Amino acid sequence: MKEKISQYLSSIVEDLSAEEFVTLLETPPEEEMGDLALPCFGLAKKMHKNPQLIAAEITEKLNAQKEVLDIEKSENAGAYCNIYWKREAYIKSCLEKLQMENLGVEQSGIGKTICMDYSSPNIAKNFHVGHLRTTIIGNALYKIYQKLGFDVVRINHLGDWGTQFGKLIVAYKLWSNEELVKKKGIEELLRIYVKFNSEAEHNERFITEAREWFVKMEQNDSEAIAIWEWFKQISMVEFERVYALLGITFDSYVGESFYRDKVPALVEELKKKNLLSKSQGAQVIDLEKYQMPPCLITKSDGSSIYHSRDIAAVLYRKEKYGFAKCIYVTGLEQSLHFKQVFKAIEVMGYDWAEMLVHVPYGLVSLAGEKLSTRNGNIIYAEDILKESIRRAETAILEKNPNLENKEAVARMVGVGAVIFHDLYNQRIKNIDFSWKDVLNFDGTTGPYVQYTYARAKSVLRKYGKTVDFDQVDCNALADNVSYNLVKILSGYEEAVKNAAEKYEPSVVARYIMNLAAAFNKFYHDCAILKAEETVKQARLALTELTQRVLYDGCRLLGLECPEEM
RNA sequence: GCACCCGUAGUCUAAUGGAUAGAACGGAGGCCUCCGACGCCUUUAAUGCAGGUUCGAUUCCUGUCGGGUGCACCA
Numbered sequence: 267m268k269e270k271i272s273q274y275l276s277s278i279v280e281d282l283s284a285e286e287f288v289t290l291l292e293t294p295p296e297e298e299m300g301d302l303a304l305p306c307f308g309l310a311k312k313m314h315k316n317p318q319l320i321a322a323e324i325t326e327k328l329n330a331q332k333e334v335l336d337i338e339k340s341e342n343a344g345a346y347c348n349i350y351w352k353r354e355a356y357i358k359s360c361l362e363k364l365q366m367e368n369l370g371v372e373q374s375g376i377g378k379t380i381c382m383d384y385s386s387p388n389i390a391k392n393f394h395v396g397h398l399r400t401t402i403i404g405n406a407l408y409k410i411y412q413k414l415g416f417d418v419v420r421i422n423h424l425g426d427w428g429t430q431f432g433k434l435i436v437a438y439k440l441w442s443n444e445e446l447v448k449k450k451g452i453e454e455l456l457r458i459y460v461k462f463n464s465e466a467e468h469n470e471r472f473i474t475e476a477r478e479w480f481v482k483m484e485q486n487d488s489e490a491i492a493i494w495e496w497f498k499q500i501s502m503v504e505f506e507r508v509y510a511l512l513g514i515t516f517d518s519y520v521g522e523s524f525y526r527d528k529v530p531a532l533v534e535e536l537k538k539k540n541l542l543s544k545s546q547g548a549q550v551i552d553l554e555k556y557q558m559p560p561c562l563i564t565k566s567d568g569s570s571i572y573h574s575r576d577i578a579a580v581l582y583r584k585e586k587y588g589f590a591k592c593i594y595v596t597g598l599e600q601s602l603h604f605k606q607v608f609k610a611i612e613v614m615g616y617d618w619a620e621m622l623v624h625v626p627y628g629l630v631s632l633a634g635e636k637l638s639t640r641n642g643n644i645i646y647a648e649d650i651l652k653e654s655i656r657r658a659e660t661a662i663l664e665k666n667p668n669l670e671n672k673e674a675v676a677r678m679v680g681v682g683a684v685i686f687h688d689l690y691n692q693r694i695k696n697i698d699f700s701w702k703d704v705l706n707f708d709g710t711t712g713p714y715v716q717y718t719y720a721r722a723k724s725v726l727r728k729y730g731k732t733v734d735f736d737q738v739d740c741n742a743l744a745d746n747v748s749y750n751l752v753k754i755l756s757g758y759e760e761a762v763k764n765a766a767e768k769y770e771p772s773v774v775a776r777y778i779m780n781l782a783a784a785f786n787k788f789y790h791d792c793a794i795l796k797a798e799e800t801v802k803q804a805r806l807a808l809t810e811l812t813q814r815v816l817y818d819g820c821r822l823l824g825l826e827c828p829e830e831m
Numbered sequence: 832g833c834a835c836c837c838g839u840a841g842u843c844u845a846a847u848g849g850a851u852a853g854a855a856c857g858g859a860g861g862c863c864u865c866c867g868a869c870g871c872c873u874u875u876a877a878u879g880c881a882g883g884u885u886c887g888a889u890u891c892c893u894g895u896c897g898g899g900u901g902c903a904c905c906a
Binding site for chain 1: 833834835836837843844845846847849850851852853854855856862865866867868869870871872886887898899900901902903904905906
């Protein structure tokens with residue numbers, strides 16, 4: 267319908283195409299101002315006329331074409347030209363679109379592959395509140411791209427290689443043993459890692475030894491590798507528990523260690539392309555031209571480093587998956603690292619360097635302090651999720667004690683609260699972790715959305731029959747409250763596209779929130795089952811579609827929706 | 832020192848360069864004989880500062896102040 271208007275506008279205004287009008291037309295800030303607005307400031311320049319005059323003229327012309335354009339009326343307000351749809355026609359087209367495949371969302375990504383690198387926790391460390399962000403944001407983006415038809419490869423690029431494991435081996439040999447690690451698992455690994463770091467502060471020798479052990483690992487020393495593999499297994503068990511709670515899976519767990527034997531080839535390639543220079547014993551790519559510190563490829567002891575492993579990884583991925591885009595979801599503090607890696611790919615002559623995207627998120631702090639394993643300023647992901655589930659259980663016992671599958675519902679609601687809390691604001695914002703905020707179930711929260719869904723489902727259950735869309739009289743939804751709900755529903759596709767374009771799941775989270783709020787108002791103001799038959803059918807149809815979009819949108823974020831709660 | 836990110840009600844935050852800056856939490860008050868009150872309604876309060884570009888700036892540019900982060904052998 268908007269296209270039709272744009273077509274017409276371009277026919278009466280010389281210098282502007284229909285496409286330009288589509289981008290020019292905006293949604294008015296207030297409901298009373300109509301459904302579509304054309305600001306005429308820009309036209310004033312081209313036409314050398316007063317913008318208010320132009321708006322008045324266009325308004326008049328639109329009004330003369332009301333029938334053809336499916337509009338109720340057009341009104342002039344200052345330099346704006348406000349357009350009101352014929353509600354019945356508009357509602358009809360919205361409802362039809364939402365009944366289409368994929369809720370009317372165009373699958374523009376079909377045939378294209380996106381690699382997504384997210385979560386990627388470090389082996390031998392606990393999965394904490396910081397890892398939760400990359401995991402949740404990454405998962406939401408994965409679902410969003412998948413919805414748009416992209417073929418998405420979910421890669422958990424495990425932090426399972428590097429000097430830190432040398433440290434761990436040294437620490438293990440000095441202060442631990444097989445029995446202790448078997449008994450206490452990751453807790454013990456963490457204990458000796460912390461001890462190593464504090465001891466190393468006064469003793470340089472420890473660091474040297476750790477580097478030596480890492481060199482041994484890179485040379486496939488059997489003892490070093492055996493210990494490393496054992497530690498890795500212990501960690502994976504813990505990570506999987508968290509992923510299971512979140513309901514998140516990956517397509518590949520190929521971590522950093524996988525690329526250790528691919529760095530020599532990278533070094534050769536760089537040498538051939540004359541990009542490698544020696545600096546203080548290390549081999550680097552000089553990036554001074556680009557106002558960046560050099561990109562380290564091998565350390566002075568010859569071992570690889572995360573820059574080189576990341577470069578090797580992206581070359582491998584391009585070869586294996588032929589991605590149209592490779593997305594990295596990590597903390598903002600790694601911005602420089604990815605700038606260097608992407609630039610390295612570019613100077614190596616790969617034109618697909620522009621397909622690499624860093625999607626950063628803000629830092630998580632605790633009580634205003636940086637998270638730190640060493641001094642215990644840390645909260646574990648599993649504890650947060652479990653506490654939230656407990657909190658949901660308490661709420662259920664209080665509000666709906668007869669509910670069946672309490673445990674399953676408590677998990678959906680508790681986990682949903684944590685996920686939604688992480689996705690509702692722009693990812694770039696820093697978060698100071700607060701139990702109170704995470705465990706809040708009122709207002710703009712996951713449980714609010716889930717509750718709304720359960721409410722809609724409850725109405726449909728009471729009705730008992732399948733909603734018949736052919737019976738719908740769109741005039742019955744022309745009141746302001748219902749109409750507003752229809753308008754929001756029709757914005758689903760745009761929200762999903764927008765989120766994908768900006769790598770920003772919060773766009774979907776906010777959309778879902780708006781939708782839930784609009785439905786709650788509708789539910790409050792418009793009796794559904796008690797309305798007279800024609801109106802009832804129309805309202806049921808609206809309830810059905812709302813419920814579908816809520817469900818689908820929640821799925822995109824990683825939230826599950828219980829039928830009852 | 833250099834670079835990057837962020838400054839909006841008491842708090843946490845939204846706003847493709849557009850109309851009266853929109854929510855939530857908190858505070859004050861109201862709505863369950865009525866489809867689920869984890870809901871709805873009313874009320875309270877904000878763009879760090881100074882310039883610039885523009886018909887129009889929360890948004891873009893410059894400077895400044897405040898907070899966060901990063902600057903090669905950790906990831």
